[in-house]
Amino acid sequence: MKKRVQPIYSDKSQDIKKHRNILIFIAITILMISLLTGVILRKIQSAGRPNEIQYPILGVMLDQSDGYQDFVALQNHKVKFVYIKATQGANFSDDFLESNTSRIKGTQLQYGFFHVVSFDTTAKEQFENITKTLVMQRGTLPFVLKVSSYGKYEQEGIPKKKAIKIVDTLKTDIKNYYGDNCIIQLDDSSKKLSSYFSRIWYVSESKPQRDNWLIWQYNNSTSIPGYAGEKSYRLSVLNGNVDSLNSLVQTNE
CATH class of the missing domain: 3.20.20.80 (Glycosidases)
Structure with missing residues:
Protein backbone atom coordinates (compact mmCIF):
# COMPACT_ATOMS: atom_id res chain seq x y z
CA MET A 1 0.00 0.00 0.00
CA LYS A 2 1.40 3.34 -1.07
CA LYS A 3 2.02 6.03 1.53
CA ARG A 4 -0.22 9.07 1.07
CA VAL A 5 1.77 12.13 0.06
CA GLN A 6 0.89 15.41 1.83
CA PRO A 7 0.80 18.36 -0.63
CA ILE A 8 3.79 20.61 -0.16
CA TYR A 9 1.56 23.73 -0.06
CA SER A 10 -0.70 22.46 2.76
CA ASP A 11 1.25 23.98 5.63
CA LYS A 12 1.54 27.30 3.85
CA SER A 13 -2.21 27.35 3.20
CA GLN A 14 -2.92 26.74 6.87
CA ASP A 15 -0.50 29.49 7.86
CA ILE A 16 -2.19 31.92 5.50
CA LYS A 17 -5.63 31.07 6.93
CA LYS A 18 -4.28 31.46 10.44
CA HIS A 19 -2.74 34.86 9.66
CA ARG A 20 -5.92 35.97 7.92
CA ASN A 21 -8.03 35.04 10.94
CA ILE A 22 -5.65 36.94 13.20
CA LEU A 23 -5.88 40.02 10.99
CA ILE A 24 -9.69 39.79 10.94
CA PHE A 25 -9.72 39.50 14.73
CA ILE A 26 -7.41 42.54 15.06
CA ALA A 27 -9.56 44.57 12.64
CA ILE A 28 -12.76 43.70 14.53
CA THR A 29 -11.08 44.55 17.85
CA ILE A 30 -9.91 47.95 16.54
CA LEU A 31 -13.41 48.66 15.20
CA MET A 32 -15.03 47.75 18.52
CA ILE A 33 -12.55 49.92 20.44
CA SER A 34 -13.21 52.84 18.07
CA LEU A 35 -16.98 52.49 18.46
CA LEU A 36 -16.68 52.22 22.25
CA THR A 37 -14.36 55.22 22.37
CA GLY A 38 -16.86 57.23 20.31
CA VAL A 39 -19.70 56.31 22.65
CA ILE A 40 -17.64 57.23 25.73
CA LEU A 41 -16.54 60.52 24.13
CA ARG A 42 -20.12 61.45 23.30
CA LYS A 43 -21.14 60.60 26.86
CA ILE A 44 -18.39 62.85 28.24
CA GLN A 45 -19.21 65.69 25.84
CA SER A 46 -22.92 65.42 26.62
CA ALA A 47 -22.38 65.43 30.38
CA GLY A 48 -24.68 67.95 31.97
CA ARG A 49 -26.79 68.52 28.86
CA PRO A 50 -30.49 68.50 29.76
CA ASN A 51 -32.53 65.64 28.34
CA GLU A 52 -32.38 65.97 24.55
Missing part, protein backbone atom coordinates in the same frame (compact mmCIF):
# COMPACT_ATOMS: atom_id res chain seq x y z
CA ILE A 53 -35.86 64.52 24.05
CA GLN A 54 -37.43 66.98 26.46
CA TYR A 55 -35.25 69.94 25.39
CA PRO A 56 -34.14 69.31 21.78
CA ILE A 57 -33.31 72.92 20.87
CA LEU A 58 -29.68 73.78 21.68
CA GLY A 59 -28.21 77.28 21.52
CA VAL A 60 -25.02 79.21 22.25
CA MET A 61 -24.14 82.75 23.29
CA LEU A 62 -21.06 84.36 21.74
CA ASP A 63 -18.87 87.40 22.26
CA GLN A 64 -15.41 88.47 21.11
CA SER A 65 -13.71 86.29 23.74
CA ASP A 66 -14.98 83.22 21.84
CA GLY A 67 -12.97 84.13 18.76
CA TYR A 68 -13.66 83.04 15.20
CA GLN A 69 -16.62 80.69 14.79
CA ASP A 70 -17.39 78.05 12.19
CA PHE A 71 -21.15 78.50 12.09
CA VAL A 72 -21.64 75.69 9.58
CA ALA A 73 -19.94 73.30 12.01
CA LEU A 74 -22.16 74.54 14.84
CA GLN A 75 -25.21 73.97 12.68
CA ASN A 76 -24.01 70.48 11.74
CA HIS A 77 -23.70 69.63 15.44
CA LYS A 78 -27.34 70.38 16.24
CA VAL A 79 -27.00 73.96 17.40
CA LYS A 80 -30.25 75.67 16.44
CA PHE A 81 -29.83 79.24 17.65
CA VAL A 82 -27.03 81.69 18.41
CA TYR A 83 -26.99 84.96 20.32
CA ILE A 84 -24.24 87.41 19.37
CA LYS A 85 -23.04 90.15 21.67
CA ALA A 86 -23.66 93.58 20.23
CA THR A 87 -23.06 96.11 22.98
CA GLN A 88 -22.39 96.74 26.65
CA GLY A 89 -23.22 99.82 28.66
CA ALA A 90 -23.03 103.20 26.93
CA ASN A 91 -19.79 102.89 24.98
CA PHE A 92 -18.73 99.30 24.24
CA SER A 93 -19.45 97.34 21.08
CA ASP A 94 -18.20 93.81 20.43
CA ASP A 95 -15.20 93.46 18.10
CA PHE A 96 -16.60 90.31 16.46
CA LEU A 97 -20.13 91.63 15.94
CA GLU A 98 -19.78 92.45 12.24
CA SER A 99 -17.86 89.27 11.41
CA ASN A 100 -20.21 86.97 13.32
CA THR A 101 -23.31 88.60 11.87
CA SER A 102 -22.18 88.49 8.25
CA ARG A 103 -21.12 84.84 8.42
CA ILE A 104 -24.08 83.45 10.36
CA LYS A 105 -26.38 84.76 7.62
CA GLY A 106 -24.92 82.07 5.36
CA THR A 107 -26.45 79.32 7.53
CA GLN A 108 -29.90 78.17 8.60
CA LEU A 109 -29.22 79.13 12.22
CA GLN A 110 -31.63 81.46 13.96
CA TYR A 111 -29.78 84.32 15.63
CA GLY A 112 -30.26 87.39 17.74
CA PHE A 113 -28.25 90.11 19.49
CA PHE A 114 -27.70 90.85 23.15
CA HIS A 115 -26.74 93.88 25.19
CA VAL A 116 -25.06 93.73 28.60
CA VAL A 117 -26.86 96.14 30.92
CA SER A 118 -24.87 98.70 32.93
CA PHE A 119 -26.07 100.20 36.21
CA ASP A 120 -23.63 103.12 35.92
CA THR A 121 -25.06 104.75 32.81
CA THR A 122 -28.60 105.73 31.89
CA ALA A 123 -30.99 103.70 29.77
CA LYS A 124 -30.98 106.54 27.25
CA GLU A 125 -27.18 106.42 26.87
CA GLN A 126 -27.24 102.64 26.52
CA PHE A 127 -30.02 102.70 23.96
CA GLU A 128 -28.09 105.25 21.91
CA ASN A 129 -25.11 102.87 21.95
CA ILE A 130 -27.31 100.01 20.73
CA THR A 131 -28.82 102.00 17.85
CA LYS A 132 -25.48 103.55 16.89
CA THR A 133 -23.93 100.06 16.72
CA LEU A 134 -26.72 98.06 15.12
CA VAL A 135 -28.44 100.94 13.29
CA MET A 136 -31.55 99.14 11.95
CA GLN A 137 -29.97 95.69 11.92
CA ARG A 138 -32.25 93.09 13.48
CA GLY A 139 -31.78 89.41 14.25
CA THR A 140 -34.23 86.64 13.45
CA LEU A 141 -34.76 86.22 17.22
CA PRO A 142 -35.79 88.83 19.81
CA PHE A 143 -33.21 91.11 21.39
CA VAL A 144 -31.79 90.02 24.76
CA LEU A 145 -30.88 92.22 27.71
CA LYS A 146 -28.29 90.50 29.89
CA VAL A 147 -28.50 91.55 33.55
CA SER A 148 -25.62 90.47 35.77
CA SER A 149 -23.41 91.86 38.51
CA TYR A 150 -19.97 93.25 37.74
CA GLY A 151 -17.24 95.19 39.54
CA LYS A 152 -18.41 96.65 42.82
CA TYR A 153 -21.88 95.14 42.38
CA GLU A 154 -20.46 91.67 42.88
CA GLN A 155 -19.96 92.65 46.52
CA GLU A 156 -22.73 95.22 46.98
CA GLY A 157 -25.36 93.39 44.96
CA ILE A 158 -27.38 94.70 42.04
CA PRO A 159 -29.31 97.93 42.76
CA LYS A 160 -32.77 96.44 42.32
CA LYS A 161 -34.92 99.51 41.71
CA LYS A 162 -32.36 101.11 39.44
CA ALA A 163 -31.87 97.89 37.46
CA ILE A 164 -35.60 97.40 36.95
CA LYS A 165 -36.03 100.98 35.76
CA ILE A 166 -33.13 100.72 33.28
CA VAL A 167 -34.29 97.37 31.90
CA ASP A 168 -37.93 98.48 31.61
CA THR A 169 -36.89 101.64 29.74
CA LEU A 170 -34.60 99.70 27.40
CA LYS A 171 -37.34 97.12 26.74
CA THR A 172 -39.76 99.86 25.77
CA ASP A 173 -37.27 101.75 23.60
CA ILE A 174 -36.18 98.58 21.79
CA LYS A 175 -39.78 97.54 21.23
CA ASN A 176 -40.64 100.95 19.75
CA TYR A 177 -37.51 101.14 17.59
CA TYR A 178 -36.97 97.55 16.42
CA GLY A 179 -40.28 95.87 17.21
CA ASP A 180 -38.63 93.24 19.44
CA ASN A 181 -40.22 91.91 22.60
CA CYS A 182 -37.04 91.60 24.63
CA ILE A 183 -35.91 88.51 26.50
CA ILE A 184 -34.22 89.21 29.85
CA GLN A 185 -31.25 87.07 30.86
CA LEU A 186 -30.80 86.64 34.61
CA ASP A 187 -28.20 84.75 36.64
CA ASP A 188 -27.72 84.07 40.35
CA SER A 189 -26.76 87.70 40.95
CA SER A 190 -29.91 89.07 39.30
CA LYS A 191 -32.54 86.35 39.78
CA LYS A 192 -34.27 88.51 42.40
CA LEU A 193 -35.61 90.49 39.42
CA SER A 194 -37.37 87.46 37.90
CA SER A 195 -40.82 88.33 39.21
CA TYR A 196 -40.76 91.62 37.27
CA PHE A 197 -40.32 90.07 33.81
CA SER A 198 -42.16 87.44 31.78
CA ARG A 199 -39.68 86.30 29.12
CA ILE A 200 -36.63 85.08 31.00
CA TRP A 201 -33.39 83.37 30.04
CA TYR A 202 -32.00 81.84 33.22
CA VAL A 203 -28.30 81.16 33.78
CA SER A 204 -28.16 78.34 36.29
CA GLU A 205 -26.47 74.97 36.80
CA SER A 206 -29.78 73.52 37.95
CA LYS A 207 -33.11 73.63 36.13
CA PRO A 208 -35.01 76.87 36.81
CA GLN A 209 -37.71 76.45 39.42
CA ARG A 210 -40.02 79.15 38.09
CA ASP A 211 -42.42 78.41 35.25
CA ASN A 212 -41.71 81.59 33.30
CA TRP A 213 -38.39 80.57 31.81
CA LEU A 214 -37.96 80.68 28.06
CA ILE A 215 -34.30 79.66 27.77
CA TRP A 216 -31.97 77.96 30.24
CA GLN A 217 -28.20 78.39 30.06
CA TYR A 218 -27.04 75.26 31.86
CA ASN A 219 -23.30 75.56 31.39
CA ASN A 220 -20.92 78.53 31.14
CA SER A 221 -18.03 76.68 29.55
CA THR A 222 -18.37 73.27 27.97
CA SER A 223 -18.03 71.51 24.64
CA ILE A 224 -20.91 70.99 22.25
CA PRO A 225 -22.14 67.36 22.34
CA GLY A 226 -20.47 65.41 19.56
CA TYR A 227 -18.28 68.34 18.47
CA ALA A 228 -14.60 67.42 18.61
CA GLY A 229 -13.41 71.03 18.52
CA GLU A 230 -11.38 72.46 21.39
CA LYS A 231 -13.64 75.47 21.96
CA SER A 232 -15.89 75.76 24.99
CA TYR A 233 -19.30 77.39 24.83
CA ARG A 234 -22.05 78.83 26.97
CA LEU A 235 -24.74 76.31 26.14
CA SER A 236 -28.48 76.79 26.53
CA VAL A 237 -31.68 74.93 25.76
CA LEU A 238 -35.04 76.34 24.76
CA ASN A 239 -38.07 75.49 26.86
CA GLY A 240 -39.89 73.79 24.01
CA ASN A 241 -39.42 72.20 20.60
CA VAL A 242 -38.82 73.40 17.06
CA ASP A 243 -42.31 74.91 16.94
CA SER A 244 -41.46 76.93 20.04
CA LEU A 245 -38.32 78.21 18.33
CA ASN A 246 -40.23 79.08 15.16
CA SER A 247 -42.75 81.03 17.23
CA LEU A 248 -39.92 83.33 18.34
CA VAL A 249 -38.66 83.99 14.82
CA GLN A 250 -39.33 87.54 13.67
CA THR A 251 -39.22 89.06 10.21
CA ASN A 252 -37.51 92.27 9.21
CA GLU A 253 -40.64 93.66 7.59
Whole structure:
Protein backbone atom coordinates (compact mmCIF):
# COMPACT_ATOMS: atom_id res chain seq x y z
CA MET A 1 0.00 0.00 0.00
CA LYS A 2 1.40 3.34 -1.07
CA LYS A 3 2.02 6.03 1.53
CA ARG A 4 -0.22 9.07 1.07
CA VAL A 5 1.77 12.13 0.06
CA GLN A 6 0.89 15.41 1.83
CA PRO A 7 0.80 18.36 -0.63
CA ILE A 8 3.79 20.61 -0.16
CA TYR A 9 1.56 23.73 -0.06
CA SER A 10 -0.70 22.46 2.76
CA ASP A 11 1.25 23.98 5.63
CA LYS A 12 1.54 27.30 3.85
CA SER A 13 -2.21 27.35 3.20
CA GLN A 14 -2.92 26.74 6.87
CA ASP A 15 -0.50 29.49 7.86
CA ILE A 16 -2.19 31.92 5.50
CA LYS A 17 -5.63 31.07 6.93
CA LYS A 18 -4.28 31.46 10.44
CA HIS A 19 -2.74 34.86 9.66
CA ARG A 20 -5.92 35.97 7.92
CA ASN A 21 -8.03 35.04 10.94
CA ILE A 22 -5.65 36.94 13.20
CA LEU A 23 -5.88 40.02 10.99
CA ILE A 24 -9.69 39.79 10.94
CA PHE A 25 -9.72 39.50 14.73
CA ILE A 26 -7.41 42.54 15.06
CA ALA A 27 -9.56 44.57 12.64
CA ILE A 28 -12.76 43.70 14.53
CA THR A 29 -11.08 44.55 17.85
CA ILE A 30 -9.91 47.95 16.54
CA LEU A 31 -13.41 48.66 15.20
CA MET A 32 -15.03 47.75 18.52
CA ILE A 33 -12.55 49.92 20.44
CA SER A 34 -13.21 52.84 18.07
CA LEU A 35 -16.98 52.49 18.46
CA LEU A 36 -16.68 52.22 22.25
CA THR A 37 -14.36 55.22 22.37
CA GLY A 38 -16.86 57.23 20.31
CA VAL A 39 -19.70 56.31 22.65
CA ILE A 40 -17.64 57.23 25.73
CA LEU A 41 -16.54 60.52 24.13
CA ARG A 42 -20.12 61.45 23.30
CA LYS A 43 -21.14 60.60 26.86
CA ILE A 44 -18.39 62.85 28.24
CA GLN A 45 -19.21 65.69 25.84
CA SER A 46 -22.92 65.42 26.62
CA ALA A 47 -22.38 65.43 30.38
CA GLY A 48 -24.68 67.95 31.97
CA ARG A 49 -26.79 68.52 28.86
CA PRO A 50 -30.49 68.50 29.76
CA ASN A 51 -32.53 65.64 28.34
CA GLU A 52 -32.38 65.97 24.55
CA ILE A 53 -35.86 64.52 24.05
CA GLN A 54 -37.43 66.98 26.46
CA TYR A 55 -35.25 69.94 25.39
CA PRO A 56 -34.14 69.31 21.78
CA ILE A 57 -33.31 72.92 20.87
CA LEU A 58 -29.68 73.78 21.68
CA GLY A 59 -28.21 77.28 21.52
CA VAL A 60 -25.02 79.21 22.25
CA MET A 61 -24.14 82.75 23.29
CA LEU A 62 -21.06 84.36 21.74
CA ASP A 63 -18.87 87.40 22.26
CA GLN A 64 -15.41 88.47 21.11
CA SER A 65 -13.71 86.29 23.74
CA ASP A 66 -14.98 83.22 21.84
CA GLY A 67 -12.97 84.13 18.76
CA TYR A 68 -13.66 83.04 15.20
CA GLN A 69 -16.62 80.69 14.79
CA ASP A 70 -17.39 78.05 12.19
CA PHE A 71 -21.15 78.50 12.09
CA VAL A 72 -21.64 75.69 9.58
CA ALA A 73 -19.94 73.30 12.01
CA LEU A 74 -22.16 74.54 14.84
CA GLN A 75 -25.21 73.97 12.68
CA ASN A 76 -24.01 70.48 11.74
CA HIS A 77 -23.70 69.63 15.44
CA LYS A 78 -27.34 70.38 16.24
CA VAL A 79 -27.00 73.96 17.40
CA LYS A 80 -30.25 75.67 16.44
CA PHE A 81 -29.83 79.24 17.65
CA VAL A 82 -27.03 81.69 18.41
CA TYR A 83 -26.99 84.96 20.32
CA ILE A 84 -24.24 87.41 19.37
CA LYS A 85 -23.04 90.15 21.67
CA ALA A 86 -23.66 93.58 20.23
CA THR A 87 -23.06 96.11 22.98
CA GLN A 88 -22.39 96.74 26.65
CA GLY A 89 -23.22 99.82 28.66
CA ALA A 90 -23.03 103.20 26.93
CA ASN A 91 -19.79 102.89 24.98
CA PHE A 92 -18.73 99.30 24.24
CA SER A 93 -19.45 97.34 21.08
CA ASP A 94 -18.20 93.81 20.43
CA ASP A 95 -15.20 93.46 18.10
CA PHE A 96 -16.60 90.31 16.46
CA LEU A 97 -20.13 91.63 15.94
CA GLU A 98 -19.78 92.45 12.24
CA SER A 99 -17.86 89.27 11.41
CA ASN A 100 -20.21 86.97 13.32
CA THR A 101 -23.31 88.60 11.87
CA SER A 102 -22.18 88.49 8.25
CA ARG A 103 -21.12 84.84 8.42
CA ILE A 104 -24.08 83.45 10.36
CA LYS A 105 -26.38 84.76 7.62
CA GLY A 106 -24.92 82.07 5.36
CA THR A 107 -26.45 79.32 7.53
CA GLN A 108 -29.90 78.17 8.60
CA LEU A 109 -29.22 79.13 12.22
CA GLN A 110 -31.63 81.46 13.96
CA TYR A 111 -29.78 84.32 15.63
CA GLY A 112 -30.26 87.39 17.74
CA PHE A 113 -28.25 90.11 19.49
CA PHE A 114 -27.70 90.85 23.15
CA HIS A 115 -26.74 93.88 25.19
CA VAL A 116 -25.06 93.73 28.60
CA VAL A 117 -26.86 96.14 30.92
CA SER A 118 -24.87 98.70 32.93
CA PHE A 119 -26.07 100.20 36.21
CA ASP A 120 -23.63 103.12 35.92
CA THR A 121 -25.06 104.75 32.81
CA THR A 122 -28.60 105.73 31.89
CA ALA A 123 -30.99 103.70 29.77
CA LYS A 124 -30.98 106.54 27.25
CA GLU A 125 -27.18 106.42 26.87
CA GLN A 126 -27.24 102.64 26.52
CA PHE A 127 -30.02 102.70 23.96
CA GLU A 128 -28.09 105.25 21.91
CA ASN A 129 -25.11 102.87 21.95
CA ILE A 130 -27.31 100.01 20.73
CA THR A 131 -28.82 102.00 17.85
CA LYS A 132 -25.48 103.55 16.89
CA THR A 133 -23.93 100.06 16.72
CA LEU A 134 -26.72 98.06 15.12
CA VAL A 135 -28.44 100.94 13.29
CA MET A 136 -31.55 99.14 11.95
CA GLN A 137 -29.97 95.69 11.92
CA ARG A 138 -32.25 93.09 13.48
CA GLY A 139 -31.78 89.41 14.25
CA THR A 140 -34.23 86.64 13.45
CA LEU A 141 -34.76 86.22 17.22
CA PRO A 142 -35.79 88.83 19.81
CA PHE A 143 -33.21 91.11 21.39
CA VAL A 144 -31.79 90.02 24.76
CA LEU A 145 -30.88 92.22 27.71
CA LYS A 146 -28.29 90.50 29.89
CA VAL A 147 -28.50 91.55 33.55
CA SER A 148 -25.62 90.47 35.77
CA SER A 149 -23.41 91.86 38.51
CA TYR A 150 -19.97 93.25 37.74
CA GLY A 151 -17.24 95.19 39.54
CA LYS A 152 -18.41 96.65 42.82
CA TYR A 153 -21.88 95.14 42.38
CA GLU A 154 -20.46 91.67 42.88
CA GLN A 155 -19.96 92.65 46.52
CA GLU A 156 -22.73 95.22 46.98
CA GLY A 157 -25.36 93.39 44.96
CA ILE A 158 -27.38 94.70 42.04
CA PRO A 159 -29.31 97.93 42.76
CA LYS A 160 -32.77 96.44 42.32
CA LYS A 161 -34.92 99.51 41.71
CA LYS A 162 -32.36 101.11 39.44
CA ALA A 163 -31.87 97.89 37.46
CA ILE A 164 -35.60 97.40 36.95
CA LYS A 165 -36.03 100.98 35.76
CA ILE A 166 -33.13 100.72 33.28
CA VAL A 167 -34.29 97.37 31.90
CA ASP A 168 -37.93 98.48 31.61
CA THR A 169 -36.89 101.64 29.74
CA LEU A 170 -34.60 99.70 27.40
CA LYS A 171 -37.34 97.12 26.74
CA THR A 172 -39.76 99.86 25.77
CA ASP A 173 -37.27 101.75 23.60
CA ILE A 174 -36.18 98.58 21.79
CA LYS A 175 -39.78 97.54 21.23
CA ASN A 176 -40.64 100.95 19.75
CA TYR A 177 -37.51 101.14 17.59
CA TYR A 178 -36.97 97.55 16.42
CA GLY A 179 -40.28 95.87 17.21
CA ASP A 180 -38.63 93.24 19.44
CA ASN A 181 -40.22 91.91 22.60
CA CYS A 182 -37.04 91.60 24.63
CA ILE A 183 -35.91 88.51 26.50
CA ILE A 184 -34.22 89.21 29.85
CA GLN A 185 -31.25 87.07 30.86
CA LEU A 186 -30.80 86.64 34.61
CA ASP A 187 -28.20 84.75 36.64
CA ASP A 188 -27.72 84.07 40.35
CA SER A 189 -26.76 87.70 40.95
CA SER A 190 -29.91 89.07 39.30
CA LYS A 191 -32.54 86.35 39.78
CA LYS A 192 -34.27 88.51 42.40
CA LEU A 193 -35.61 90.49 39.42
CA SER A 194 -37.37 87.46 37.90
CA SER A 195 -40.82 88.33 39.21
CA TYR A 196 -40.76 91.62 37.27
CA PHE A 197 -40.32 90.07 33.81
CA SER A 198 -42.16 87.44 31.78
CA ARG A 199 -39.68 86.30 29.12
CA ILE A 200 -36.63 85.08 31.00
CA TRP A 201 -33.39 83.37 30.04
CA TYR A 202 -32.00 81.84 33.22
CA VAL A 203 -28.30 81.16 33.78
CA SER A 204 -28.16 78.34 36.29
CA GLU A 205 -26.47 74.97 36.80
CA SER A 206 -29.78 73.52 37.95
CA LYS A 207 -33.11 73.63 36.13
CA PRO A 208 -35.01 76.87 36.81
CA GLN A 209 -37.71 76.45 39.42
CA ARG A 210 -40.02 79.15 38.09
CA ASP A 211 -42.42 78.41 35.25
CA ASN A 212 -41.71 81.59 33.30
CA TRP A 213 -38.39 80.57 31.81
CA LEU A 214 -37.96 80.68 28.06
CA ILE A 215 -34.30 79.66 27.77
CA TRP A 216 -31.97 77.96 30.24
CA GLN A 217 -28.20 78.39 30.06
CA TYR A 218 -27.04 75.26 31.86
CA ASN A 219 -23.30 75.56 31.39
CA ASN A 220 -20.92 78.53 31.14
CA SER A 221 -18.03 76.68 29.55
CA THR A 222 -18.37 73.27 27.97
CA SER A 223 -18.03 71.51 24.64
CA ILE A 224 -20.91 70.99 22.25
CA PRO A 225 -22.14 67.36 22.34
CA GLY A 226 -20.47 65.41 19.56
CA TYR A 227 -18.28 68.34 18.47
CA ALA A 228 -14.60 67.42 18.61
CA GLY A 229 -13.41 71.03 18.52
CA GLU A 230 -11.38 72.46 21.39
CA LYS A 231 -13.64 75.47 21.96
CA SER A 232 -15.89 75.76 24.99
CA TYR A 233 -19.30 77.39 24.83
CA ARG A 234 -22.05 78.83 26.97
CA LEU A 235 -24.74 76.31 26.14
CA SER A 236 -28.48 76.79 26.53
CA VAL A 237 -31.68 74.93 25.76
CA LEU A 238 -35.04 76.34 24.76
CA ASN A 239 -38.07 75.49 26.86
CA GLY A 240 -39.89 73.79 24.01
CA ASN A 241 -39.42 72.20 20.60
CA VAL A 242 -38.82 73.40 17.06
CA ASP A 243 -42.31 74.91 16.94
CA SER A 244 -41.46 76.93 20.04
CA LEU A 245 -38.32 78.21 18.33
CA ASN A 246 -40.23 79.08 15.16
CA SER A 247 -42.75 81.03 17.23
CA LEU A 248 -39.92 83.33 18.34
CA VAL A 249 -38.66 83.99 14.82
CA GLN A 250 -39.33 87.54 13.67
CA THR A 251 -39.22 89.06 10.21
CA ASN A 252 -37.51 92.27 9.21
CA GLU A 253 -40.64 93.66 7.59
